[in-house]
Amino acid sequence: MMDLGAYINELGTKARKAAIEMARVDSATKRDALMRIAEAVEKHSGQILESNARDLAAGRAASLNEAMLDRLTLTEKRITAMARAIAEIADQPDPVGEVEHSVIRPSGIRVGRMRVPIGVIGIIYEARPNVTTDAAALCLKAGNACVLRGGKEALHSNVALARVVSETAAGAGLPPDAVQLVGVTDRETVALMAQAEGLIDVIIPRGGEALIRSVVAAAKVPVIKHYKGVCHTYVDADADLDMAQKICFNAKVQRPGVCNAMETLLVHEKIAGAFLPPLFAQYRQAGVSLRGCSKTIEIDSNVLRATEEDWYAEYLDLILAVRVVSSLDEAIEHIRMYGSAHTDAIVTRNIQAAERFVREVDSSSVMVNVSTRFSDGGEYGLGAEIGISTDKLHARGPMGAADLTTTKWVVTGDGAIRQ
Numbered sequence: 001m002m003d004l005g006a007y008i009n010e011l012g013t014k015a016r017k018a019a020i021e022m023a024r025v026d027s028a029t030k031r032d033a034l035m036r037i038a039e040a041v042e043k044h045s046g047q048i049l050e051s052n053a054r055d056l057a058a059g060r061a062a063s064l065n066e067a068m069l070d071r072l073t074l075t076e077k078r079i080t081a082m083a084r085a086i087a088e089i090a091d092q093p094d095p096v097g098e099v100e101h102s103v104i105r106p107s108g109i110r111v112g113r114m115r116v117p118i119g120v121i122g123i124i125y126e127a128r129p130n131v132t133t134d135a136a137a138l139c140l141k142a143g144n145a146c147v148l149r150g151g152k153e154a155l156h157s158n159v160a161l162a163r164v165v166s167e168t169a170a171g172a173g174l175p176p177d178a179v180q181l182v183g184v185t186d187r188e189t190v191a192l193m194a195q196a197e198g199l200i201d202v203i204i205p206r207g208g209e210a211l212i213r214s215v216v217a218a219a220k221v222p223v224i225k226h227y228k229g230v231c232h233t234y235v236d237a238d239a240d241l242d243m244a245q246k247i248c249f250n251a252k253v254q255r256p257g258v259c260n261a262m263e264t265l266l267v268h269e270k271i272a273g274a275f276l277p278p279l280f281a282q283y284r285q286a287g288v289s290l291r292g293c294s295k296t297i298e299i300d301s302n303v304l305r306a307t308e309e310d311w312y313a314e315y316l317d318l319i320l321a322v323r324v325v326s327s328l329d330e331a332i333e334h335i336r337m338y339g340s341a342h343t344d345a346i347v348t349r350n351i352q353a354a355e356r357f358v359r360e361v362d363s364s365s366v367m368v369n370v371s372t373r374f375s376d377g378g379e380y381g382l383g384a385e386i387g388i389s390t391d392k393l394h395a396r397g398p399m400g401a402a403d404l405t406t407t408k409w410v411v412t413g414d415g416a417i418r419q
Contacts, residue, residue: 002184008192011147011180012199015120018175019145023117025174027094033172034090034137038083040168041133041161045079051160052129059127059153067257067316072127072153082130086137089383095402096143099410109413115405117143119201122193123386124149124215126207129157134377134384135204136165136179142404145178147200149193151207152185159183191218204387204399209314224399226364226390228314229259229342231372234331234357235275236348237268243369244347245279250371251345253286257316259388260343260375264311264321266331272324273299288318295324311338328353332360339363341390343375364390364397 041048052074059069095115102112121144123135132148139146150158162181170176182189194203194215202222205215209228216223233251235244251262267275276299280290290296291310292303303322310321311334325331335344345367346357354368365375375398377385382400389395395403 004184004186004188005192007184008182008189008196009199011182012120012193012196014177015145015147015180016199018177019117019119021175022140022143022145022178023096025143027096029173030094030141030143031090033169033174034086034140036172037133037137037165037168038086038090040164041079041083041086044160044164045076048079048157048160048164049074049076051156052154054156055129055154062153064127064153065317068127068153070255070257072129072157074129074157078130082133085378085384086133088378089137089141089401092141092383092401094141095405100407107413107418108416109411111409111411113407114410115402116408118404118406119144120199121146121386121404122149122196122200122203122221123147124190124193124203124205124207124211126151126211127153128206129154129161131206132158132161132181133165135386136162136169138384138386138399138401138404140169140174140178141401144404145175145180147180147182147193149182149189155185190215194219194221194223197221206387224387224389224391224395226259226340226342226388228340229261229388230264230312230314230338230340231260231262231342231375232264232266232331232335232339232344233262233372234266234325234328234335234344234346235268235271236328236331236346236350236353237270238350238353239268239271239275239347240349241271241275244275245282247345247347247369247371248279249282249286251373252283252288252320253318254371254373256318258373259314259316260372261316262320262345262372263313263315264323264334264338266323266325266334268328268331269295269324269326272296276300276322276324283320286318288320290320290322292322293324296322299324314340328356332357335361335363342388343367343372345370345372364388 098115099112125131166179205212290303291306343365344363377398385398
């Protein structure tokens with residue numbers, strides 16, 4: 001039987017050595033390596049799709065739900081998008097070595113903060129093979145090494161992708177162990193990674209709330225996370241209703257099984273009677289199940305009555321909770337009580353209402369007249385994201401390469417001594 005502790009220790013030790021080497025790699029070499037990786041991912045798409053087909057067959061045999069199967073599925077189009085994301089990361093400015101707020105003090109010393117790699121990043125994720133390439137590319141861009149632990153549902157896909165990435169990176173002059181995949185799916189490896197002090201510098205879990213809470217409970221290593229995405233859209237009394245209908249439909253239906261999909265719709269009572277019936281018809285045509293408050297049911301008696309649990313729910317499915325509110329204040333209070341600080345949006349033509357919403361809703365992404373589905377590193381210009389953080393320390397919201405760096409003070413002078 002494999003000694004899992006020794007196995008994770010070996011991966012971490014190799015990653016730690018690779019991280020020291022990665023910190024020395026210049027920007028041009030990193031860019032060239034990432035461009036080669038992007039090309040290699042597309043070149044080997046046939047092999048990757050064959051591996052993904054094995055995972056999908058196993059997933060269907062295990063009765064995975066449609067949302068999980070959607071996250072697991074790779075297509076030529078998705079592989080092209082993965083390669084494009086890697087190329088976009090390659091072309092971004094290198095955050096490493098950037099000096100912020102360099103100033104000369106009265107003593108004559110110059111003080112600044114330099115961005116430096118974090119070191120070794122551990123990524124623990126579920127059935128999303130694209131995380132393998134996104135995470136590896138972002139870690140390499142920021143001068144880090146990474147240890148990737150994907151879910152058992154995507155094992156064959158992840159192995160194929162990680163092999164392409166690591167072999168291509170090594171061929172381009174990066175350390176061979178800069179990208180490593182945990183090749184076993186025992187649950188114990190999750191806790192072992194989270195406890196690998198001195199080897200892994202930070203853990204970033206991506207997946208369901210249960211996975212993330214288990215990582216946090218076990219962790220001795222710092223964790224950057226969000227537990228779930230209970231995303232709201234509030235349609236204000238002064239909303240453009242045609243715009244609002246398009247935004248609300250997109251936010252729920254375009255891809256319901258992801259963390260930035262809308263889970264609760266809030267509508268001002270002044271426009272609810274005109275706005276909700278045509279939107280509900282559109283939702284039902286798309287297969288959305290509706291659960292609403294008493295005022296919502298007065299407008300449409302076919303809506304199921306929402307329970308208290310529905311307001312907290314991250315459905316990740318074609319299910320939507322709907323509440324009619326009397327004011328912007330009530331909408332903000334609802335989000336404060338039930339939200340997850342992930343992404344919340346307002347649809348309005350009232351500038352004052354928009355400004356209040358942005359100021360008072362304490363979420364990692366706050367949107368005005370935009371679908372919550374835009375809460376994504378690629379859409380924000382990061383190329384891809386390592387994850388979305390709802391924490392308030394280090395990083396918040398979609399995280400790109402710059403968020404995988406830390407800073408150190410750099411102080412220079414010409415023989416200065418303190419008086």
